[in-house]
Each structure stands twice: as C-alpha cells, then as structure tokens.
Amino acid sequence: MTSKFENLLIKLGKPTWAQHLRHAQHIHGPQKTKIDPEWAKDIIQMDTRLREIGQREIFLREEIRALRSANHNHQQQLTTEQRAQLAKWQMELEELARRYWHLEREFYRREASVPPGPLQRAYATWRSDPEWYLLGYLRDDCAGRGGCCGRTCGCCERARDTEKRIRLGHCTIECGCCQRARGFDLTHEDRVKYQKLFDCDLKENEALWDSLKLAYVFGLA
Numbered sequence: 571m572t573s574k575f576e577n578l579l580i581k582l583g584k585p586t587w588a589q590h591l592r593h594a595q596h597i598h599g600p601q602k603t604k605i606d607p608e609w610a611k612d613i614i615q616m617d618t619r620l621r622e623i624g625q626r627e628i629f630l631r632e633e634i635r636a637l638r639s640a641n642h643n644h645q646q647q648l649t650t651e652q653r654a655q656l657a658k659w660q661m662e663l664e665e666l667a668r669r670y671w672h673l674e675r676e677f678y679r680r681e682a683s684v685p686p687g688p689l690q691r692a693y694a695t696w697r698s699d700p701e702w703y704l705l706g707y708l709r710d711d712c713a714g715r716g717g718c719c720g721r722t723c724g725c726c727e728r729a730r731d732t733e734k735r736i737r738l739g740h741c742t743i744e745c746g747c748c749q750r751a752r753g754f755d756l757t758h759e760d761r762v763k764y765q766k767l768f769d770c771d772l773k774e775n776e777a778l779w780d781s782l783k784l785a786y787v788f789g790l791a
C-alpha cells in the first residue's frame with residue numbers, strides 16, 4: 571500500500587523524494603517488504619548478461635560485414651581460413667541467439683516477481699523513465715570499468731544496433747567499440763578475471779553493489 575506521505579510527495583512533484591522514502595521503507599520497513607533480498611542483484615546480473623550477449627552479437631555481425639566487404643571491394647574470393655572463420659562466427663551467433671532466448675524469459679519472470687511494496691513501486695517508477703540508465707552513477711560506473719561512457723563515441727547514449735529488447739544500456743566486456751578502443755581481444759582468462767573483480771558476492775565489493783542497486787532499482791545515487 572502506498573503511504574499517504576509518498577502520494578503527497580508525488581503530488582508535490584518530488585519524485586526523487588518519493589524514491590528516497592521508498593528506499594527507507596524498503597530498508598527499515600517490516601520484514602514482509604524485505605523478502606527476496608537477492609532480487610535486485612539477480613535483475614542487475616541478468617540485465618548485464620543480456621547486454622553482453624546482445625553486444626557480442628553486434629560485434630560479430632560487424633566483423634562478418636567487414637570481412638565480406640573487404641573481399642568484395644578487392645574482388646577476391648574468400649580464402650579457406652576466412653570461410654572457416656565465417657562458419658565459426660555463424661555458429662557462435664546461433665548459440666548466442668539460443669542463450670538470449672532462454673535468458674530473456676528468465677529475466678521477464680524475475681522482473682515480474684519483484685517483491686510487492688516499496689521496492690516494486692520504486693522499480694516501476696524508475697523504469698517508466700525511458701532514460702533511467704543515463705543516471706550519473708551508472709555512467710561513472712561504465713567509465714570506471716573502461717566502457718564507452720569514458721570516451722566521446724556516445725555508444726551508451728543511443729540504442730545499439732540490434733532488434734533485441736535490451737538495446738539500451740551500458741557497455742559490457744563484449745562491447746565492440748570498447749574492444750576496438752582497447753586494441754586487443756580478451757582471452758578466456760581475462761574474462762574470468764574481470765568477472766571475479768566485480769563479483770557481487772565479494773565482501774570488498776559490498777559498497778559498490780549497494781550503490782549499484784540503489785542507482786539501478788531506485789534511481790538514487
């Protein structure tokens with residue numbers, strides 16, 4: 571149930587104050603509003619995985635297009651190695667599509683199971699802002715991890731080149747623009763290392779993840 575005070579803040583045109591109030595209710599409210607403590611973490615992780623898959627797919631499509639057009643411009647036939655590379659990428663694209671399909675449904679189910687109460691109201695409010703992901707904290711986090719928000723390319727400000735539901739949002743380790751700016755391909759070890767570094771279950775990442783949840787779910791930084 572929405573509190574009277576919350577409604578008053580909304581009426582007064584103070585949506586951020588209402589979000590602060592919901593956050594306070596969520597943190598200090600009765601136990602029933604605190605059910606499912608893993609929810610926010612799951613949502614952030616799933617959203618990140620979906621963006622990872624989408625960004626990898628965009629990168630592969632760009633690489634395929636570049637390889638084909640380079641050969642086309644020089645009126646050359648594809649070499650055996652190039653054909654093998656294309657087949658490999660094609661297989662990876664199919665695997666990515668499959669993974670995305672399954673994960674998108676899991677994400678929908680998890681998103682729809684937001685615990686009722688202040689958390690649900692806060693999340694619905696924040697997601698109704700089409701530019702929620704451009705919040706300063708989320709942009710700084712993207713830049714800090716080496717994402718496009720730290721450069722002038724503007725990739726995070728526009729919809730990425732995909733038909734997928736998750737077209738908007740920040741760079742993941744699979745962002746093609748980041749990869750080109752970085753100048754090297756990440757190895758499997760690099761990926762594992764990166765994931766460990768920002769692992770939400772690490773004690774030393776607790777403050778980072780609390781801020782991330784606050785920004786991601788409540789729009790507060």
Ligand SMILES: [Zn+2]
Pocket residue numbers: 717718719725741742745746747748749
């Ligand atoms: Zn990027």
Ligand SMILES: [Zn+2]
Pocket residue numbers: 718723724725726747748
């Ligand atoms: Zn970029």
Ligand SMILES: [Zn+2]
Pocket residue numbers: 709712713717718719726739740741
């Ligand atoms: Zn970004």
